[in-house]
Amino acid sequence: MRNPEIKLIELAFLGKAKKIKSLIKEHKNLNIKAQGFINGQPYNALIAAAQTGHTRVVEILLNKQQKPGIVNRMLSWLAGTSQDEYIIALGKAARNDHLEVVKLLLKRGLDLNKQTKDGETLLITAAKNGHTKIVKELLSNGADFNLEDKNKNTALIHAAEHGHRETLEILLEKKLAKGFFTRIFKPLLRWFIKLNDGETEYSKAFQKAIENGHIETAELLLSKGLNINIQGELGYKTLISAAKTGSVELVSIALNNGIDPDKKDKLGYTALMHAAENGHIEVVAKLLNKKANVNAYRNDNSTALMLAVKNQHKEIVKLLLDNGADLNTRDIFSFKTPLIIAAENGNLEIAASLIKAGADINITDIHSRTANELTENIGIKKLLEKYNAYKKEQKENMPSLLNITTQYISNRLVKNQDFKQSYEIYKKKSKLTPEAIELINDCIPNRSSIAVIPYNPTKSMVNKWVTQIEGEKKLFQYSFAGKTKEIKYLLRSIENININAQSYWPNNSSYTPLMVAAAENSNRCIAALLMLSMEGHLPLAILKNTNIMKTVVTLLKAGADPDITSNEGQTAKDLTQSENVKQLLEKVSEYRKIKQEKALAQRVPFSINKKKISSWAKQIEQENAVLQEI
Numbered sequence: 001m002r003n004p005e006i007k008l009i010e011l012a013f014l015g016k017a018k019k020i021k022s023l024i025k026e027h028k029n030l031n032i033k034a035q036g037f038i039n040g041q042p043y044n045a046l047i048a049a050a051q052t053g054h055t056r057v058v059e060i061l062l063n064k065q066q067k068p069g070i071v072n073r074m075l076s077w078l079a080g081t082s083q084d085e086y087i088i089a090l091g092k093a094a095r096n097d098h099l100e101v102v103k104l105l106l107k108r109g110l111d112l113n114k115q116t117k118d119g120e121t122l123l124i125t126a127a128k129n130g131h132t133k134i135v136k137e138l139l140s141n142g143a144d145f146n147l148e149d150k151n152k153n154t155a156l157i158h159a160a161e162h163g164h165r166e167t168l169e170i171l172l173e174k175k176l177a178k179g180f181f182t183r184i185f186k187p188l189l190r191w192f193i194k195l196n197d198g199e200t201e202y203s204k205a206f207q208k209a210i211e212n213g214h215i216e217t218a219e220l221l222l223s224k225g226l227n228i229n230i231q232g233e234l235g236y237k238t239l240i241s242a243a244k245t246g247s248v249e250l251v252s253i254a255l256n257n258g259i260d261p262d263k264k265d266k267l268g269y270t271a272l273m274h275a276a277e278n279g280h281i282e283v284v285a286k287l288l289n290k291k292a293n294v295n296a297y298r299n300d301n302s303t304a305l306m307l308a309v310k311n312q313h314k315e316i317v318k319l320l321l322d323n324g325a326d327l328n329t330r331d332i333f334s335f336k337t338p339l340i341i342a343a344e345n346g347n348l349e350i351a352a353s354l355i356k357a358g359a360d361i362n363i364t365d366i367h368s369r370t371a372n373e374l375t376e377n378i379g380i381k382k383l384l385e386k387y388n389a390y391k392k393e394q395k396e397n398m399p400s401l402l403n404i405t406t407q408y409i410s411n412r413l414v415k416n417q418d419f420k421q422s423y424e425i426y427k428k429k430s431k432l433t434p435e436a437i438e439l440i441n442d443c444i445p446n447r448s449s450i451a452v453i454p455y456n457p458t459k460s461m462v463n464k465w466v467t468q469i470e471g472e473k474k475l476f477q478y479s480f481a482g483k484t485k486e487i488k489y490l491l492r493s494i495e496n497i498n499i500n501a502q503s504y505w506p507n508n509s510s511y512t513p514l515m516v517a518a519a520e521n522s523n524r525c526i527a528a529l530l531m532l533s534m535e536g537h538l539p540l541a542i543l544k545n546t547n548i549m550k551t552v553v554t555l556l557k558a559g560a561d562p563d564i565t566s567n568e569g570q571t572a573k574d575l576t577q578s579e580n581v582k583q584l585l586e587k588v589s590e591y592r593k594i595k596q597e598k599a600l601a602q603r604v605p606f607s608i609n610k611k612k613i614s615s616w617a618k619q620i621e622q623e624n625a626v627l628q629e630i
Contacts (some may be wrong), residue, residue, distance in 0.1 A: 005031055012045035012061070015054035020045075022614070024064065033065055040453065050089035054100035058089075062104060062199045097131040112143045119149035127155035127171065130164035139174055153204070160205035160221065163214035168205075172224050188391045210238050213245035222253070235259040243271035243287070243605050246280035261292040268298030276304040276320065277315045286321070294325045301332045314350050327359040335366040343375035343384075351380050356462040361387055378503055379469045386465045390457050467494055474502040479513035482547045483556045491558050499559045502566075510567045514560040515553040518576035518585070552581050557610040562589045583620045588613060 024030055035044050046065075049057035067179065106112075110262070123143040126134040139145065153161075159168040172390050194544050202204050202221055211219040239259045242250035252273070255261060262270050269470065271291045275283035275333075288294065299305050305325040308316040317338075321327075328337050336344075339359040343349040352369070355361065361384055364370055365563045371382040457465075471494040478486040491497060501512040511519075552572075556562065562572050562585040573585040598607040 002131050007041055008045045009035075009048050009232060012054065012057050013427045013605060014055040015049065015052060015057055017054070017060060020057060021058055024060075027626070045091045045244050047092055050098065051092035051096060053093070053096060054099075054271055055098070055100040055104065056095060060102050060339075079253045093134075095125050096184040097129065097134060099131075099133050099137065100381045103137060106141050112141060113147055114140060115147065115149075119147075119151075121147050121149075121155070123147070124149055124153075124158055124567065127164065127167050128158040128162055130159070130162060130167050132164070132167045134328075135167050135170055139170070145171055145174055153208075154201055156201060157205045157208055160214070160217050161208035161212060163209065163212060163217050165214075165220055167222060172220070176224055181255050207234050207237055207241075210241045210245075210247070212249055213241075213247060215247050215249050218250060222529060236251055238261050239263075240265055240269070240274060241276040243280065243283050244278055246275070246278065246279075246283055248282045248286060251275075255286070261290050262296055264296070264298070265359075268300075270298075270304070272296065273302075273304045273307055277307040277311055277312065277317050279311060279316065281313070281319065282317050284316050288319070288323050291305050294320055294323050295329070297329065301329065302339075303329050305329075306331065306336075306338050306341060309341045309347075309350055309354075310345070311346060312347050314347070314353070317350050318353055321353060322497065327354060327357055328363055329364075330363070332570055335364070335368075336425045337363050337371075339363070339415060340365055340371045343371035343377070343380050346375060346377035346380065347375060348379040348383065348469065351375075352383060352462055352466045355383065355387060355457075356459045378505065379466075379473060381463075382469045382472070383465055386469075388460075390461065464495070468497055471497045475499070475513045476503060476511075476516055479517040479551060479555060480553045482517070484547070484550050487554050488557070499555065500561050500564055502564070512554045512560065512564050512572070513565065514552065514562060514564075514572045515575050517548060517555055518572040518578070518581050546577070547622065548578055549580055549584070549617055552584065553613060556584070556588050556613050557608075559608070561592070561593070580617075580620050580624055583624075584613075584617050587616050587620075 004023060008020065008023055008030065011023065024032070032046070033044050043051075044392055045447075046061045049061060056409060095393075112122055121143065123135065123138045124147070126138060145155055148301055151403065156171040159171055202224070204305065206218055206221045207220065235254055235257060236259060238250060239254035239261065241247075242254060261272065264270055270292065272284060272287045273296070274295065275287060281327065294305075295303055305320045305327075305328065306329065308320060327339070330337050339351060339354045339361060340363070342354060361371055367375065372381060374383060399503065470491055475487065475497065478484075478490065491499070500512050500514075565571055569587070573582050576582055576585070591612070595608060596606050
């Protein structure tokens with residue numbers, strides 16, 4: 001026969017009040033306090049019913065037990081027994097927000113302030129879980145709100161820590177009596193609760209609230225008299241925690257109360273670094289407006305800019321650069337600069353922002369590797385190559401520009417006329433290119449002499465390079481997908497796009513858009529991998545390009561060279577399995593060689609007849625179609 005005590009516990013857990021009555025009636029000597037296990041946890045019937053909130057079952061079980069009362073409580077104490085069963089049941093009910101069960105158990109005259117081995121009371125349990133009604137009930141029955149757990153945290157602190165604003169309001173009302181006391185002593189309270197005056201309950205509650213990003217909870221504490229207008233550890237923690245979580249309101253409170261924005265934590269972080277690392281641009285802006293040091297460094301020499309670059313927060317990177325962030329700082333372990341970090345991450349936009357701001361692309365890391373050597377991103381490689389080519393060209397051509405400019409100024413300089421005025425006169429009469437004018441203009445604001453013009457490219461140049469690089473990426477994608485309309489639009493809209501751009505990828509192959517378009521079957525799988533390596537995802541196109549000839553014709557008419565080889569020595573003709581495409585590529589290759597020889601002999605620009613390419617493609621397709629029919 002099944003054990004009736006175990007059955008009682010199971011029925012209590014399920015809330016079967018009628019069956020429990022029948023079971024008690026059937027077994028006159030039933031021990032309703034007997035313990036059993038449910039899901040591996042020890043329970044008796046009362047605790048099981050209290051946890052699951054079955055009020056009627058709790059009521060039945062309590063009626064079958066003797067109410068402790070003052071005499072029985074004294075006898076239990078003398079006998080060395082306790083009310084643990086009731087306290088545990090009450091704790092379970094409080095934790096699970098079963099208000100009616102709590103009310104029933106409170107009528108037993110229990111010790112509400114009994115603490116667990118961790119120092120937790122029923123009030124702390126309810127406050128921690130945000131059970132406001134139960135908190136009210138416990139307080140009205142005499143629960144002590146000043147008791148602390150083993151970590152010196154009261155119910156009020158737990159409510160603040162977990163962001164239970166309504167529960168916190170109840171506890172604050174109980175602690176801060178209204179009326180005369182508040183009106184008379186609140187000014188004294190404000191003076192007493194200072195951040196450097198020891199850790200009060202309110203200041204600790206405030207700290208817990210902000211550490212967990214509970215803005216409303218923190219504001220409630222402030223409204224009750226907590227004053228943070230002072231230099232102190234809590235004020236600093238407020239700023240740091242708010243910067244981490246992106247709480248602009250709390251950052252403003254801390255800054256407006258005189259907290260130093262540049263104070264560092266144990267790892268050397270400032271509030272600006274935390275905000276930059278976690279992507280909180282509004283907090284970054286607020287701190288910069290308050291003159292936070294944009295170039296402060298943490299223990300490993302990392303700056304806010306490096307942290308923003310590492311976490312790819314591009315808008316924060318731009319904001320920090322606009323506010324004077326040092327471009328070439330290196331950390332002390334790897335010697336990486338912001339540009340090297342951006343290159344490793346493969347973020348072209350951030351790398352471009354750093355280059356536009358003047359980052360040195362030749363600085364190396366601890367292993368003597370430059371950003372170009374460390375990046376696997378094709379776009380960044382191309383950008384850095386364009387940058388180096390430009391610098392080389394400028395280095396060769398700049399002396400003549402400098403000589404012309406300085407000679408003109410020295411010859412035309414009117415007495416007491418400053419450099420800017422002289423240059424404006426010169427600019428109007430000279431034939432400087434727009435790029436040269438922009439370059440010189442960049443130098444004028446902070447210099448009285450043109451003698452030290454840098455070789456760095458202007459922002460508009462870098463923007464143009466990035467546009468070309470992004471265009472080349474799209475050209476590969478569209479060639480792969482056979483999107484001829486998009487290819488034509490791209491070639492029209494982007495100046496100087498390289499129709500013969502060759503990509504970089506892990507096995508050192510170097511495909512052109514024409515090769516990608518011509519490739520079929522297994523070779524198109526290689527092309528797909530190429531797209532994956534460039535973009536991190538496959539383009540939205542089927543693997544099989546059903547209109548290869550049309551795509552190839554479009555690229556050839558735009559100037560694609562069919563004789564360029566990959567690193568394996570393959571041309572587009574070698575990669576295609578289409579006989580039509582192969583014949584067209586052979587014909588165009590021969591035609592281009594003849595045209596190039598004529599252009600060289602006559603010293604005229606090389607050009608091709610686009611109509612001929614279209615005509616040949618049509619003719620080849622028609623002839624092969626006839627042969628297939630035969």
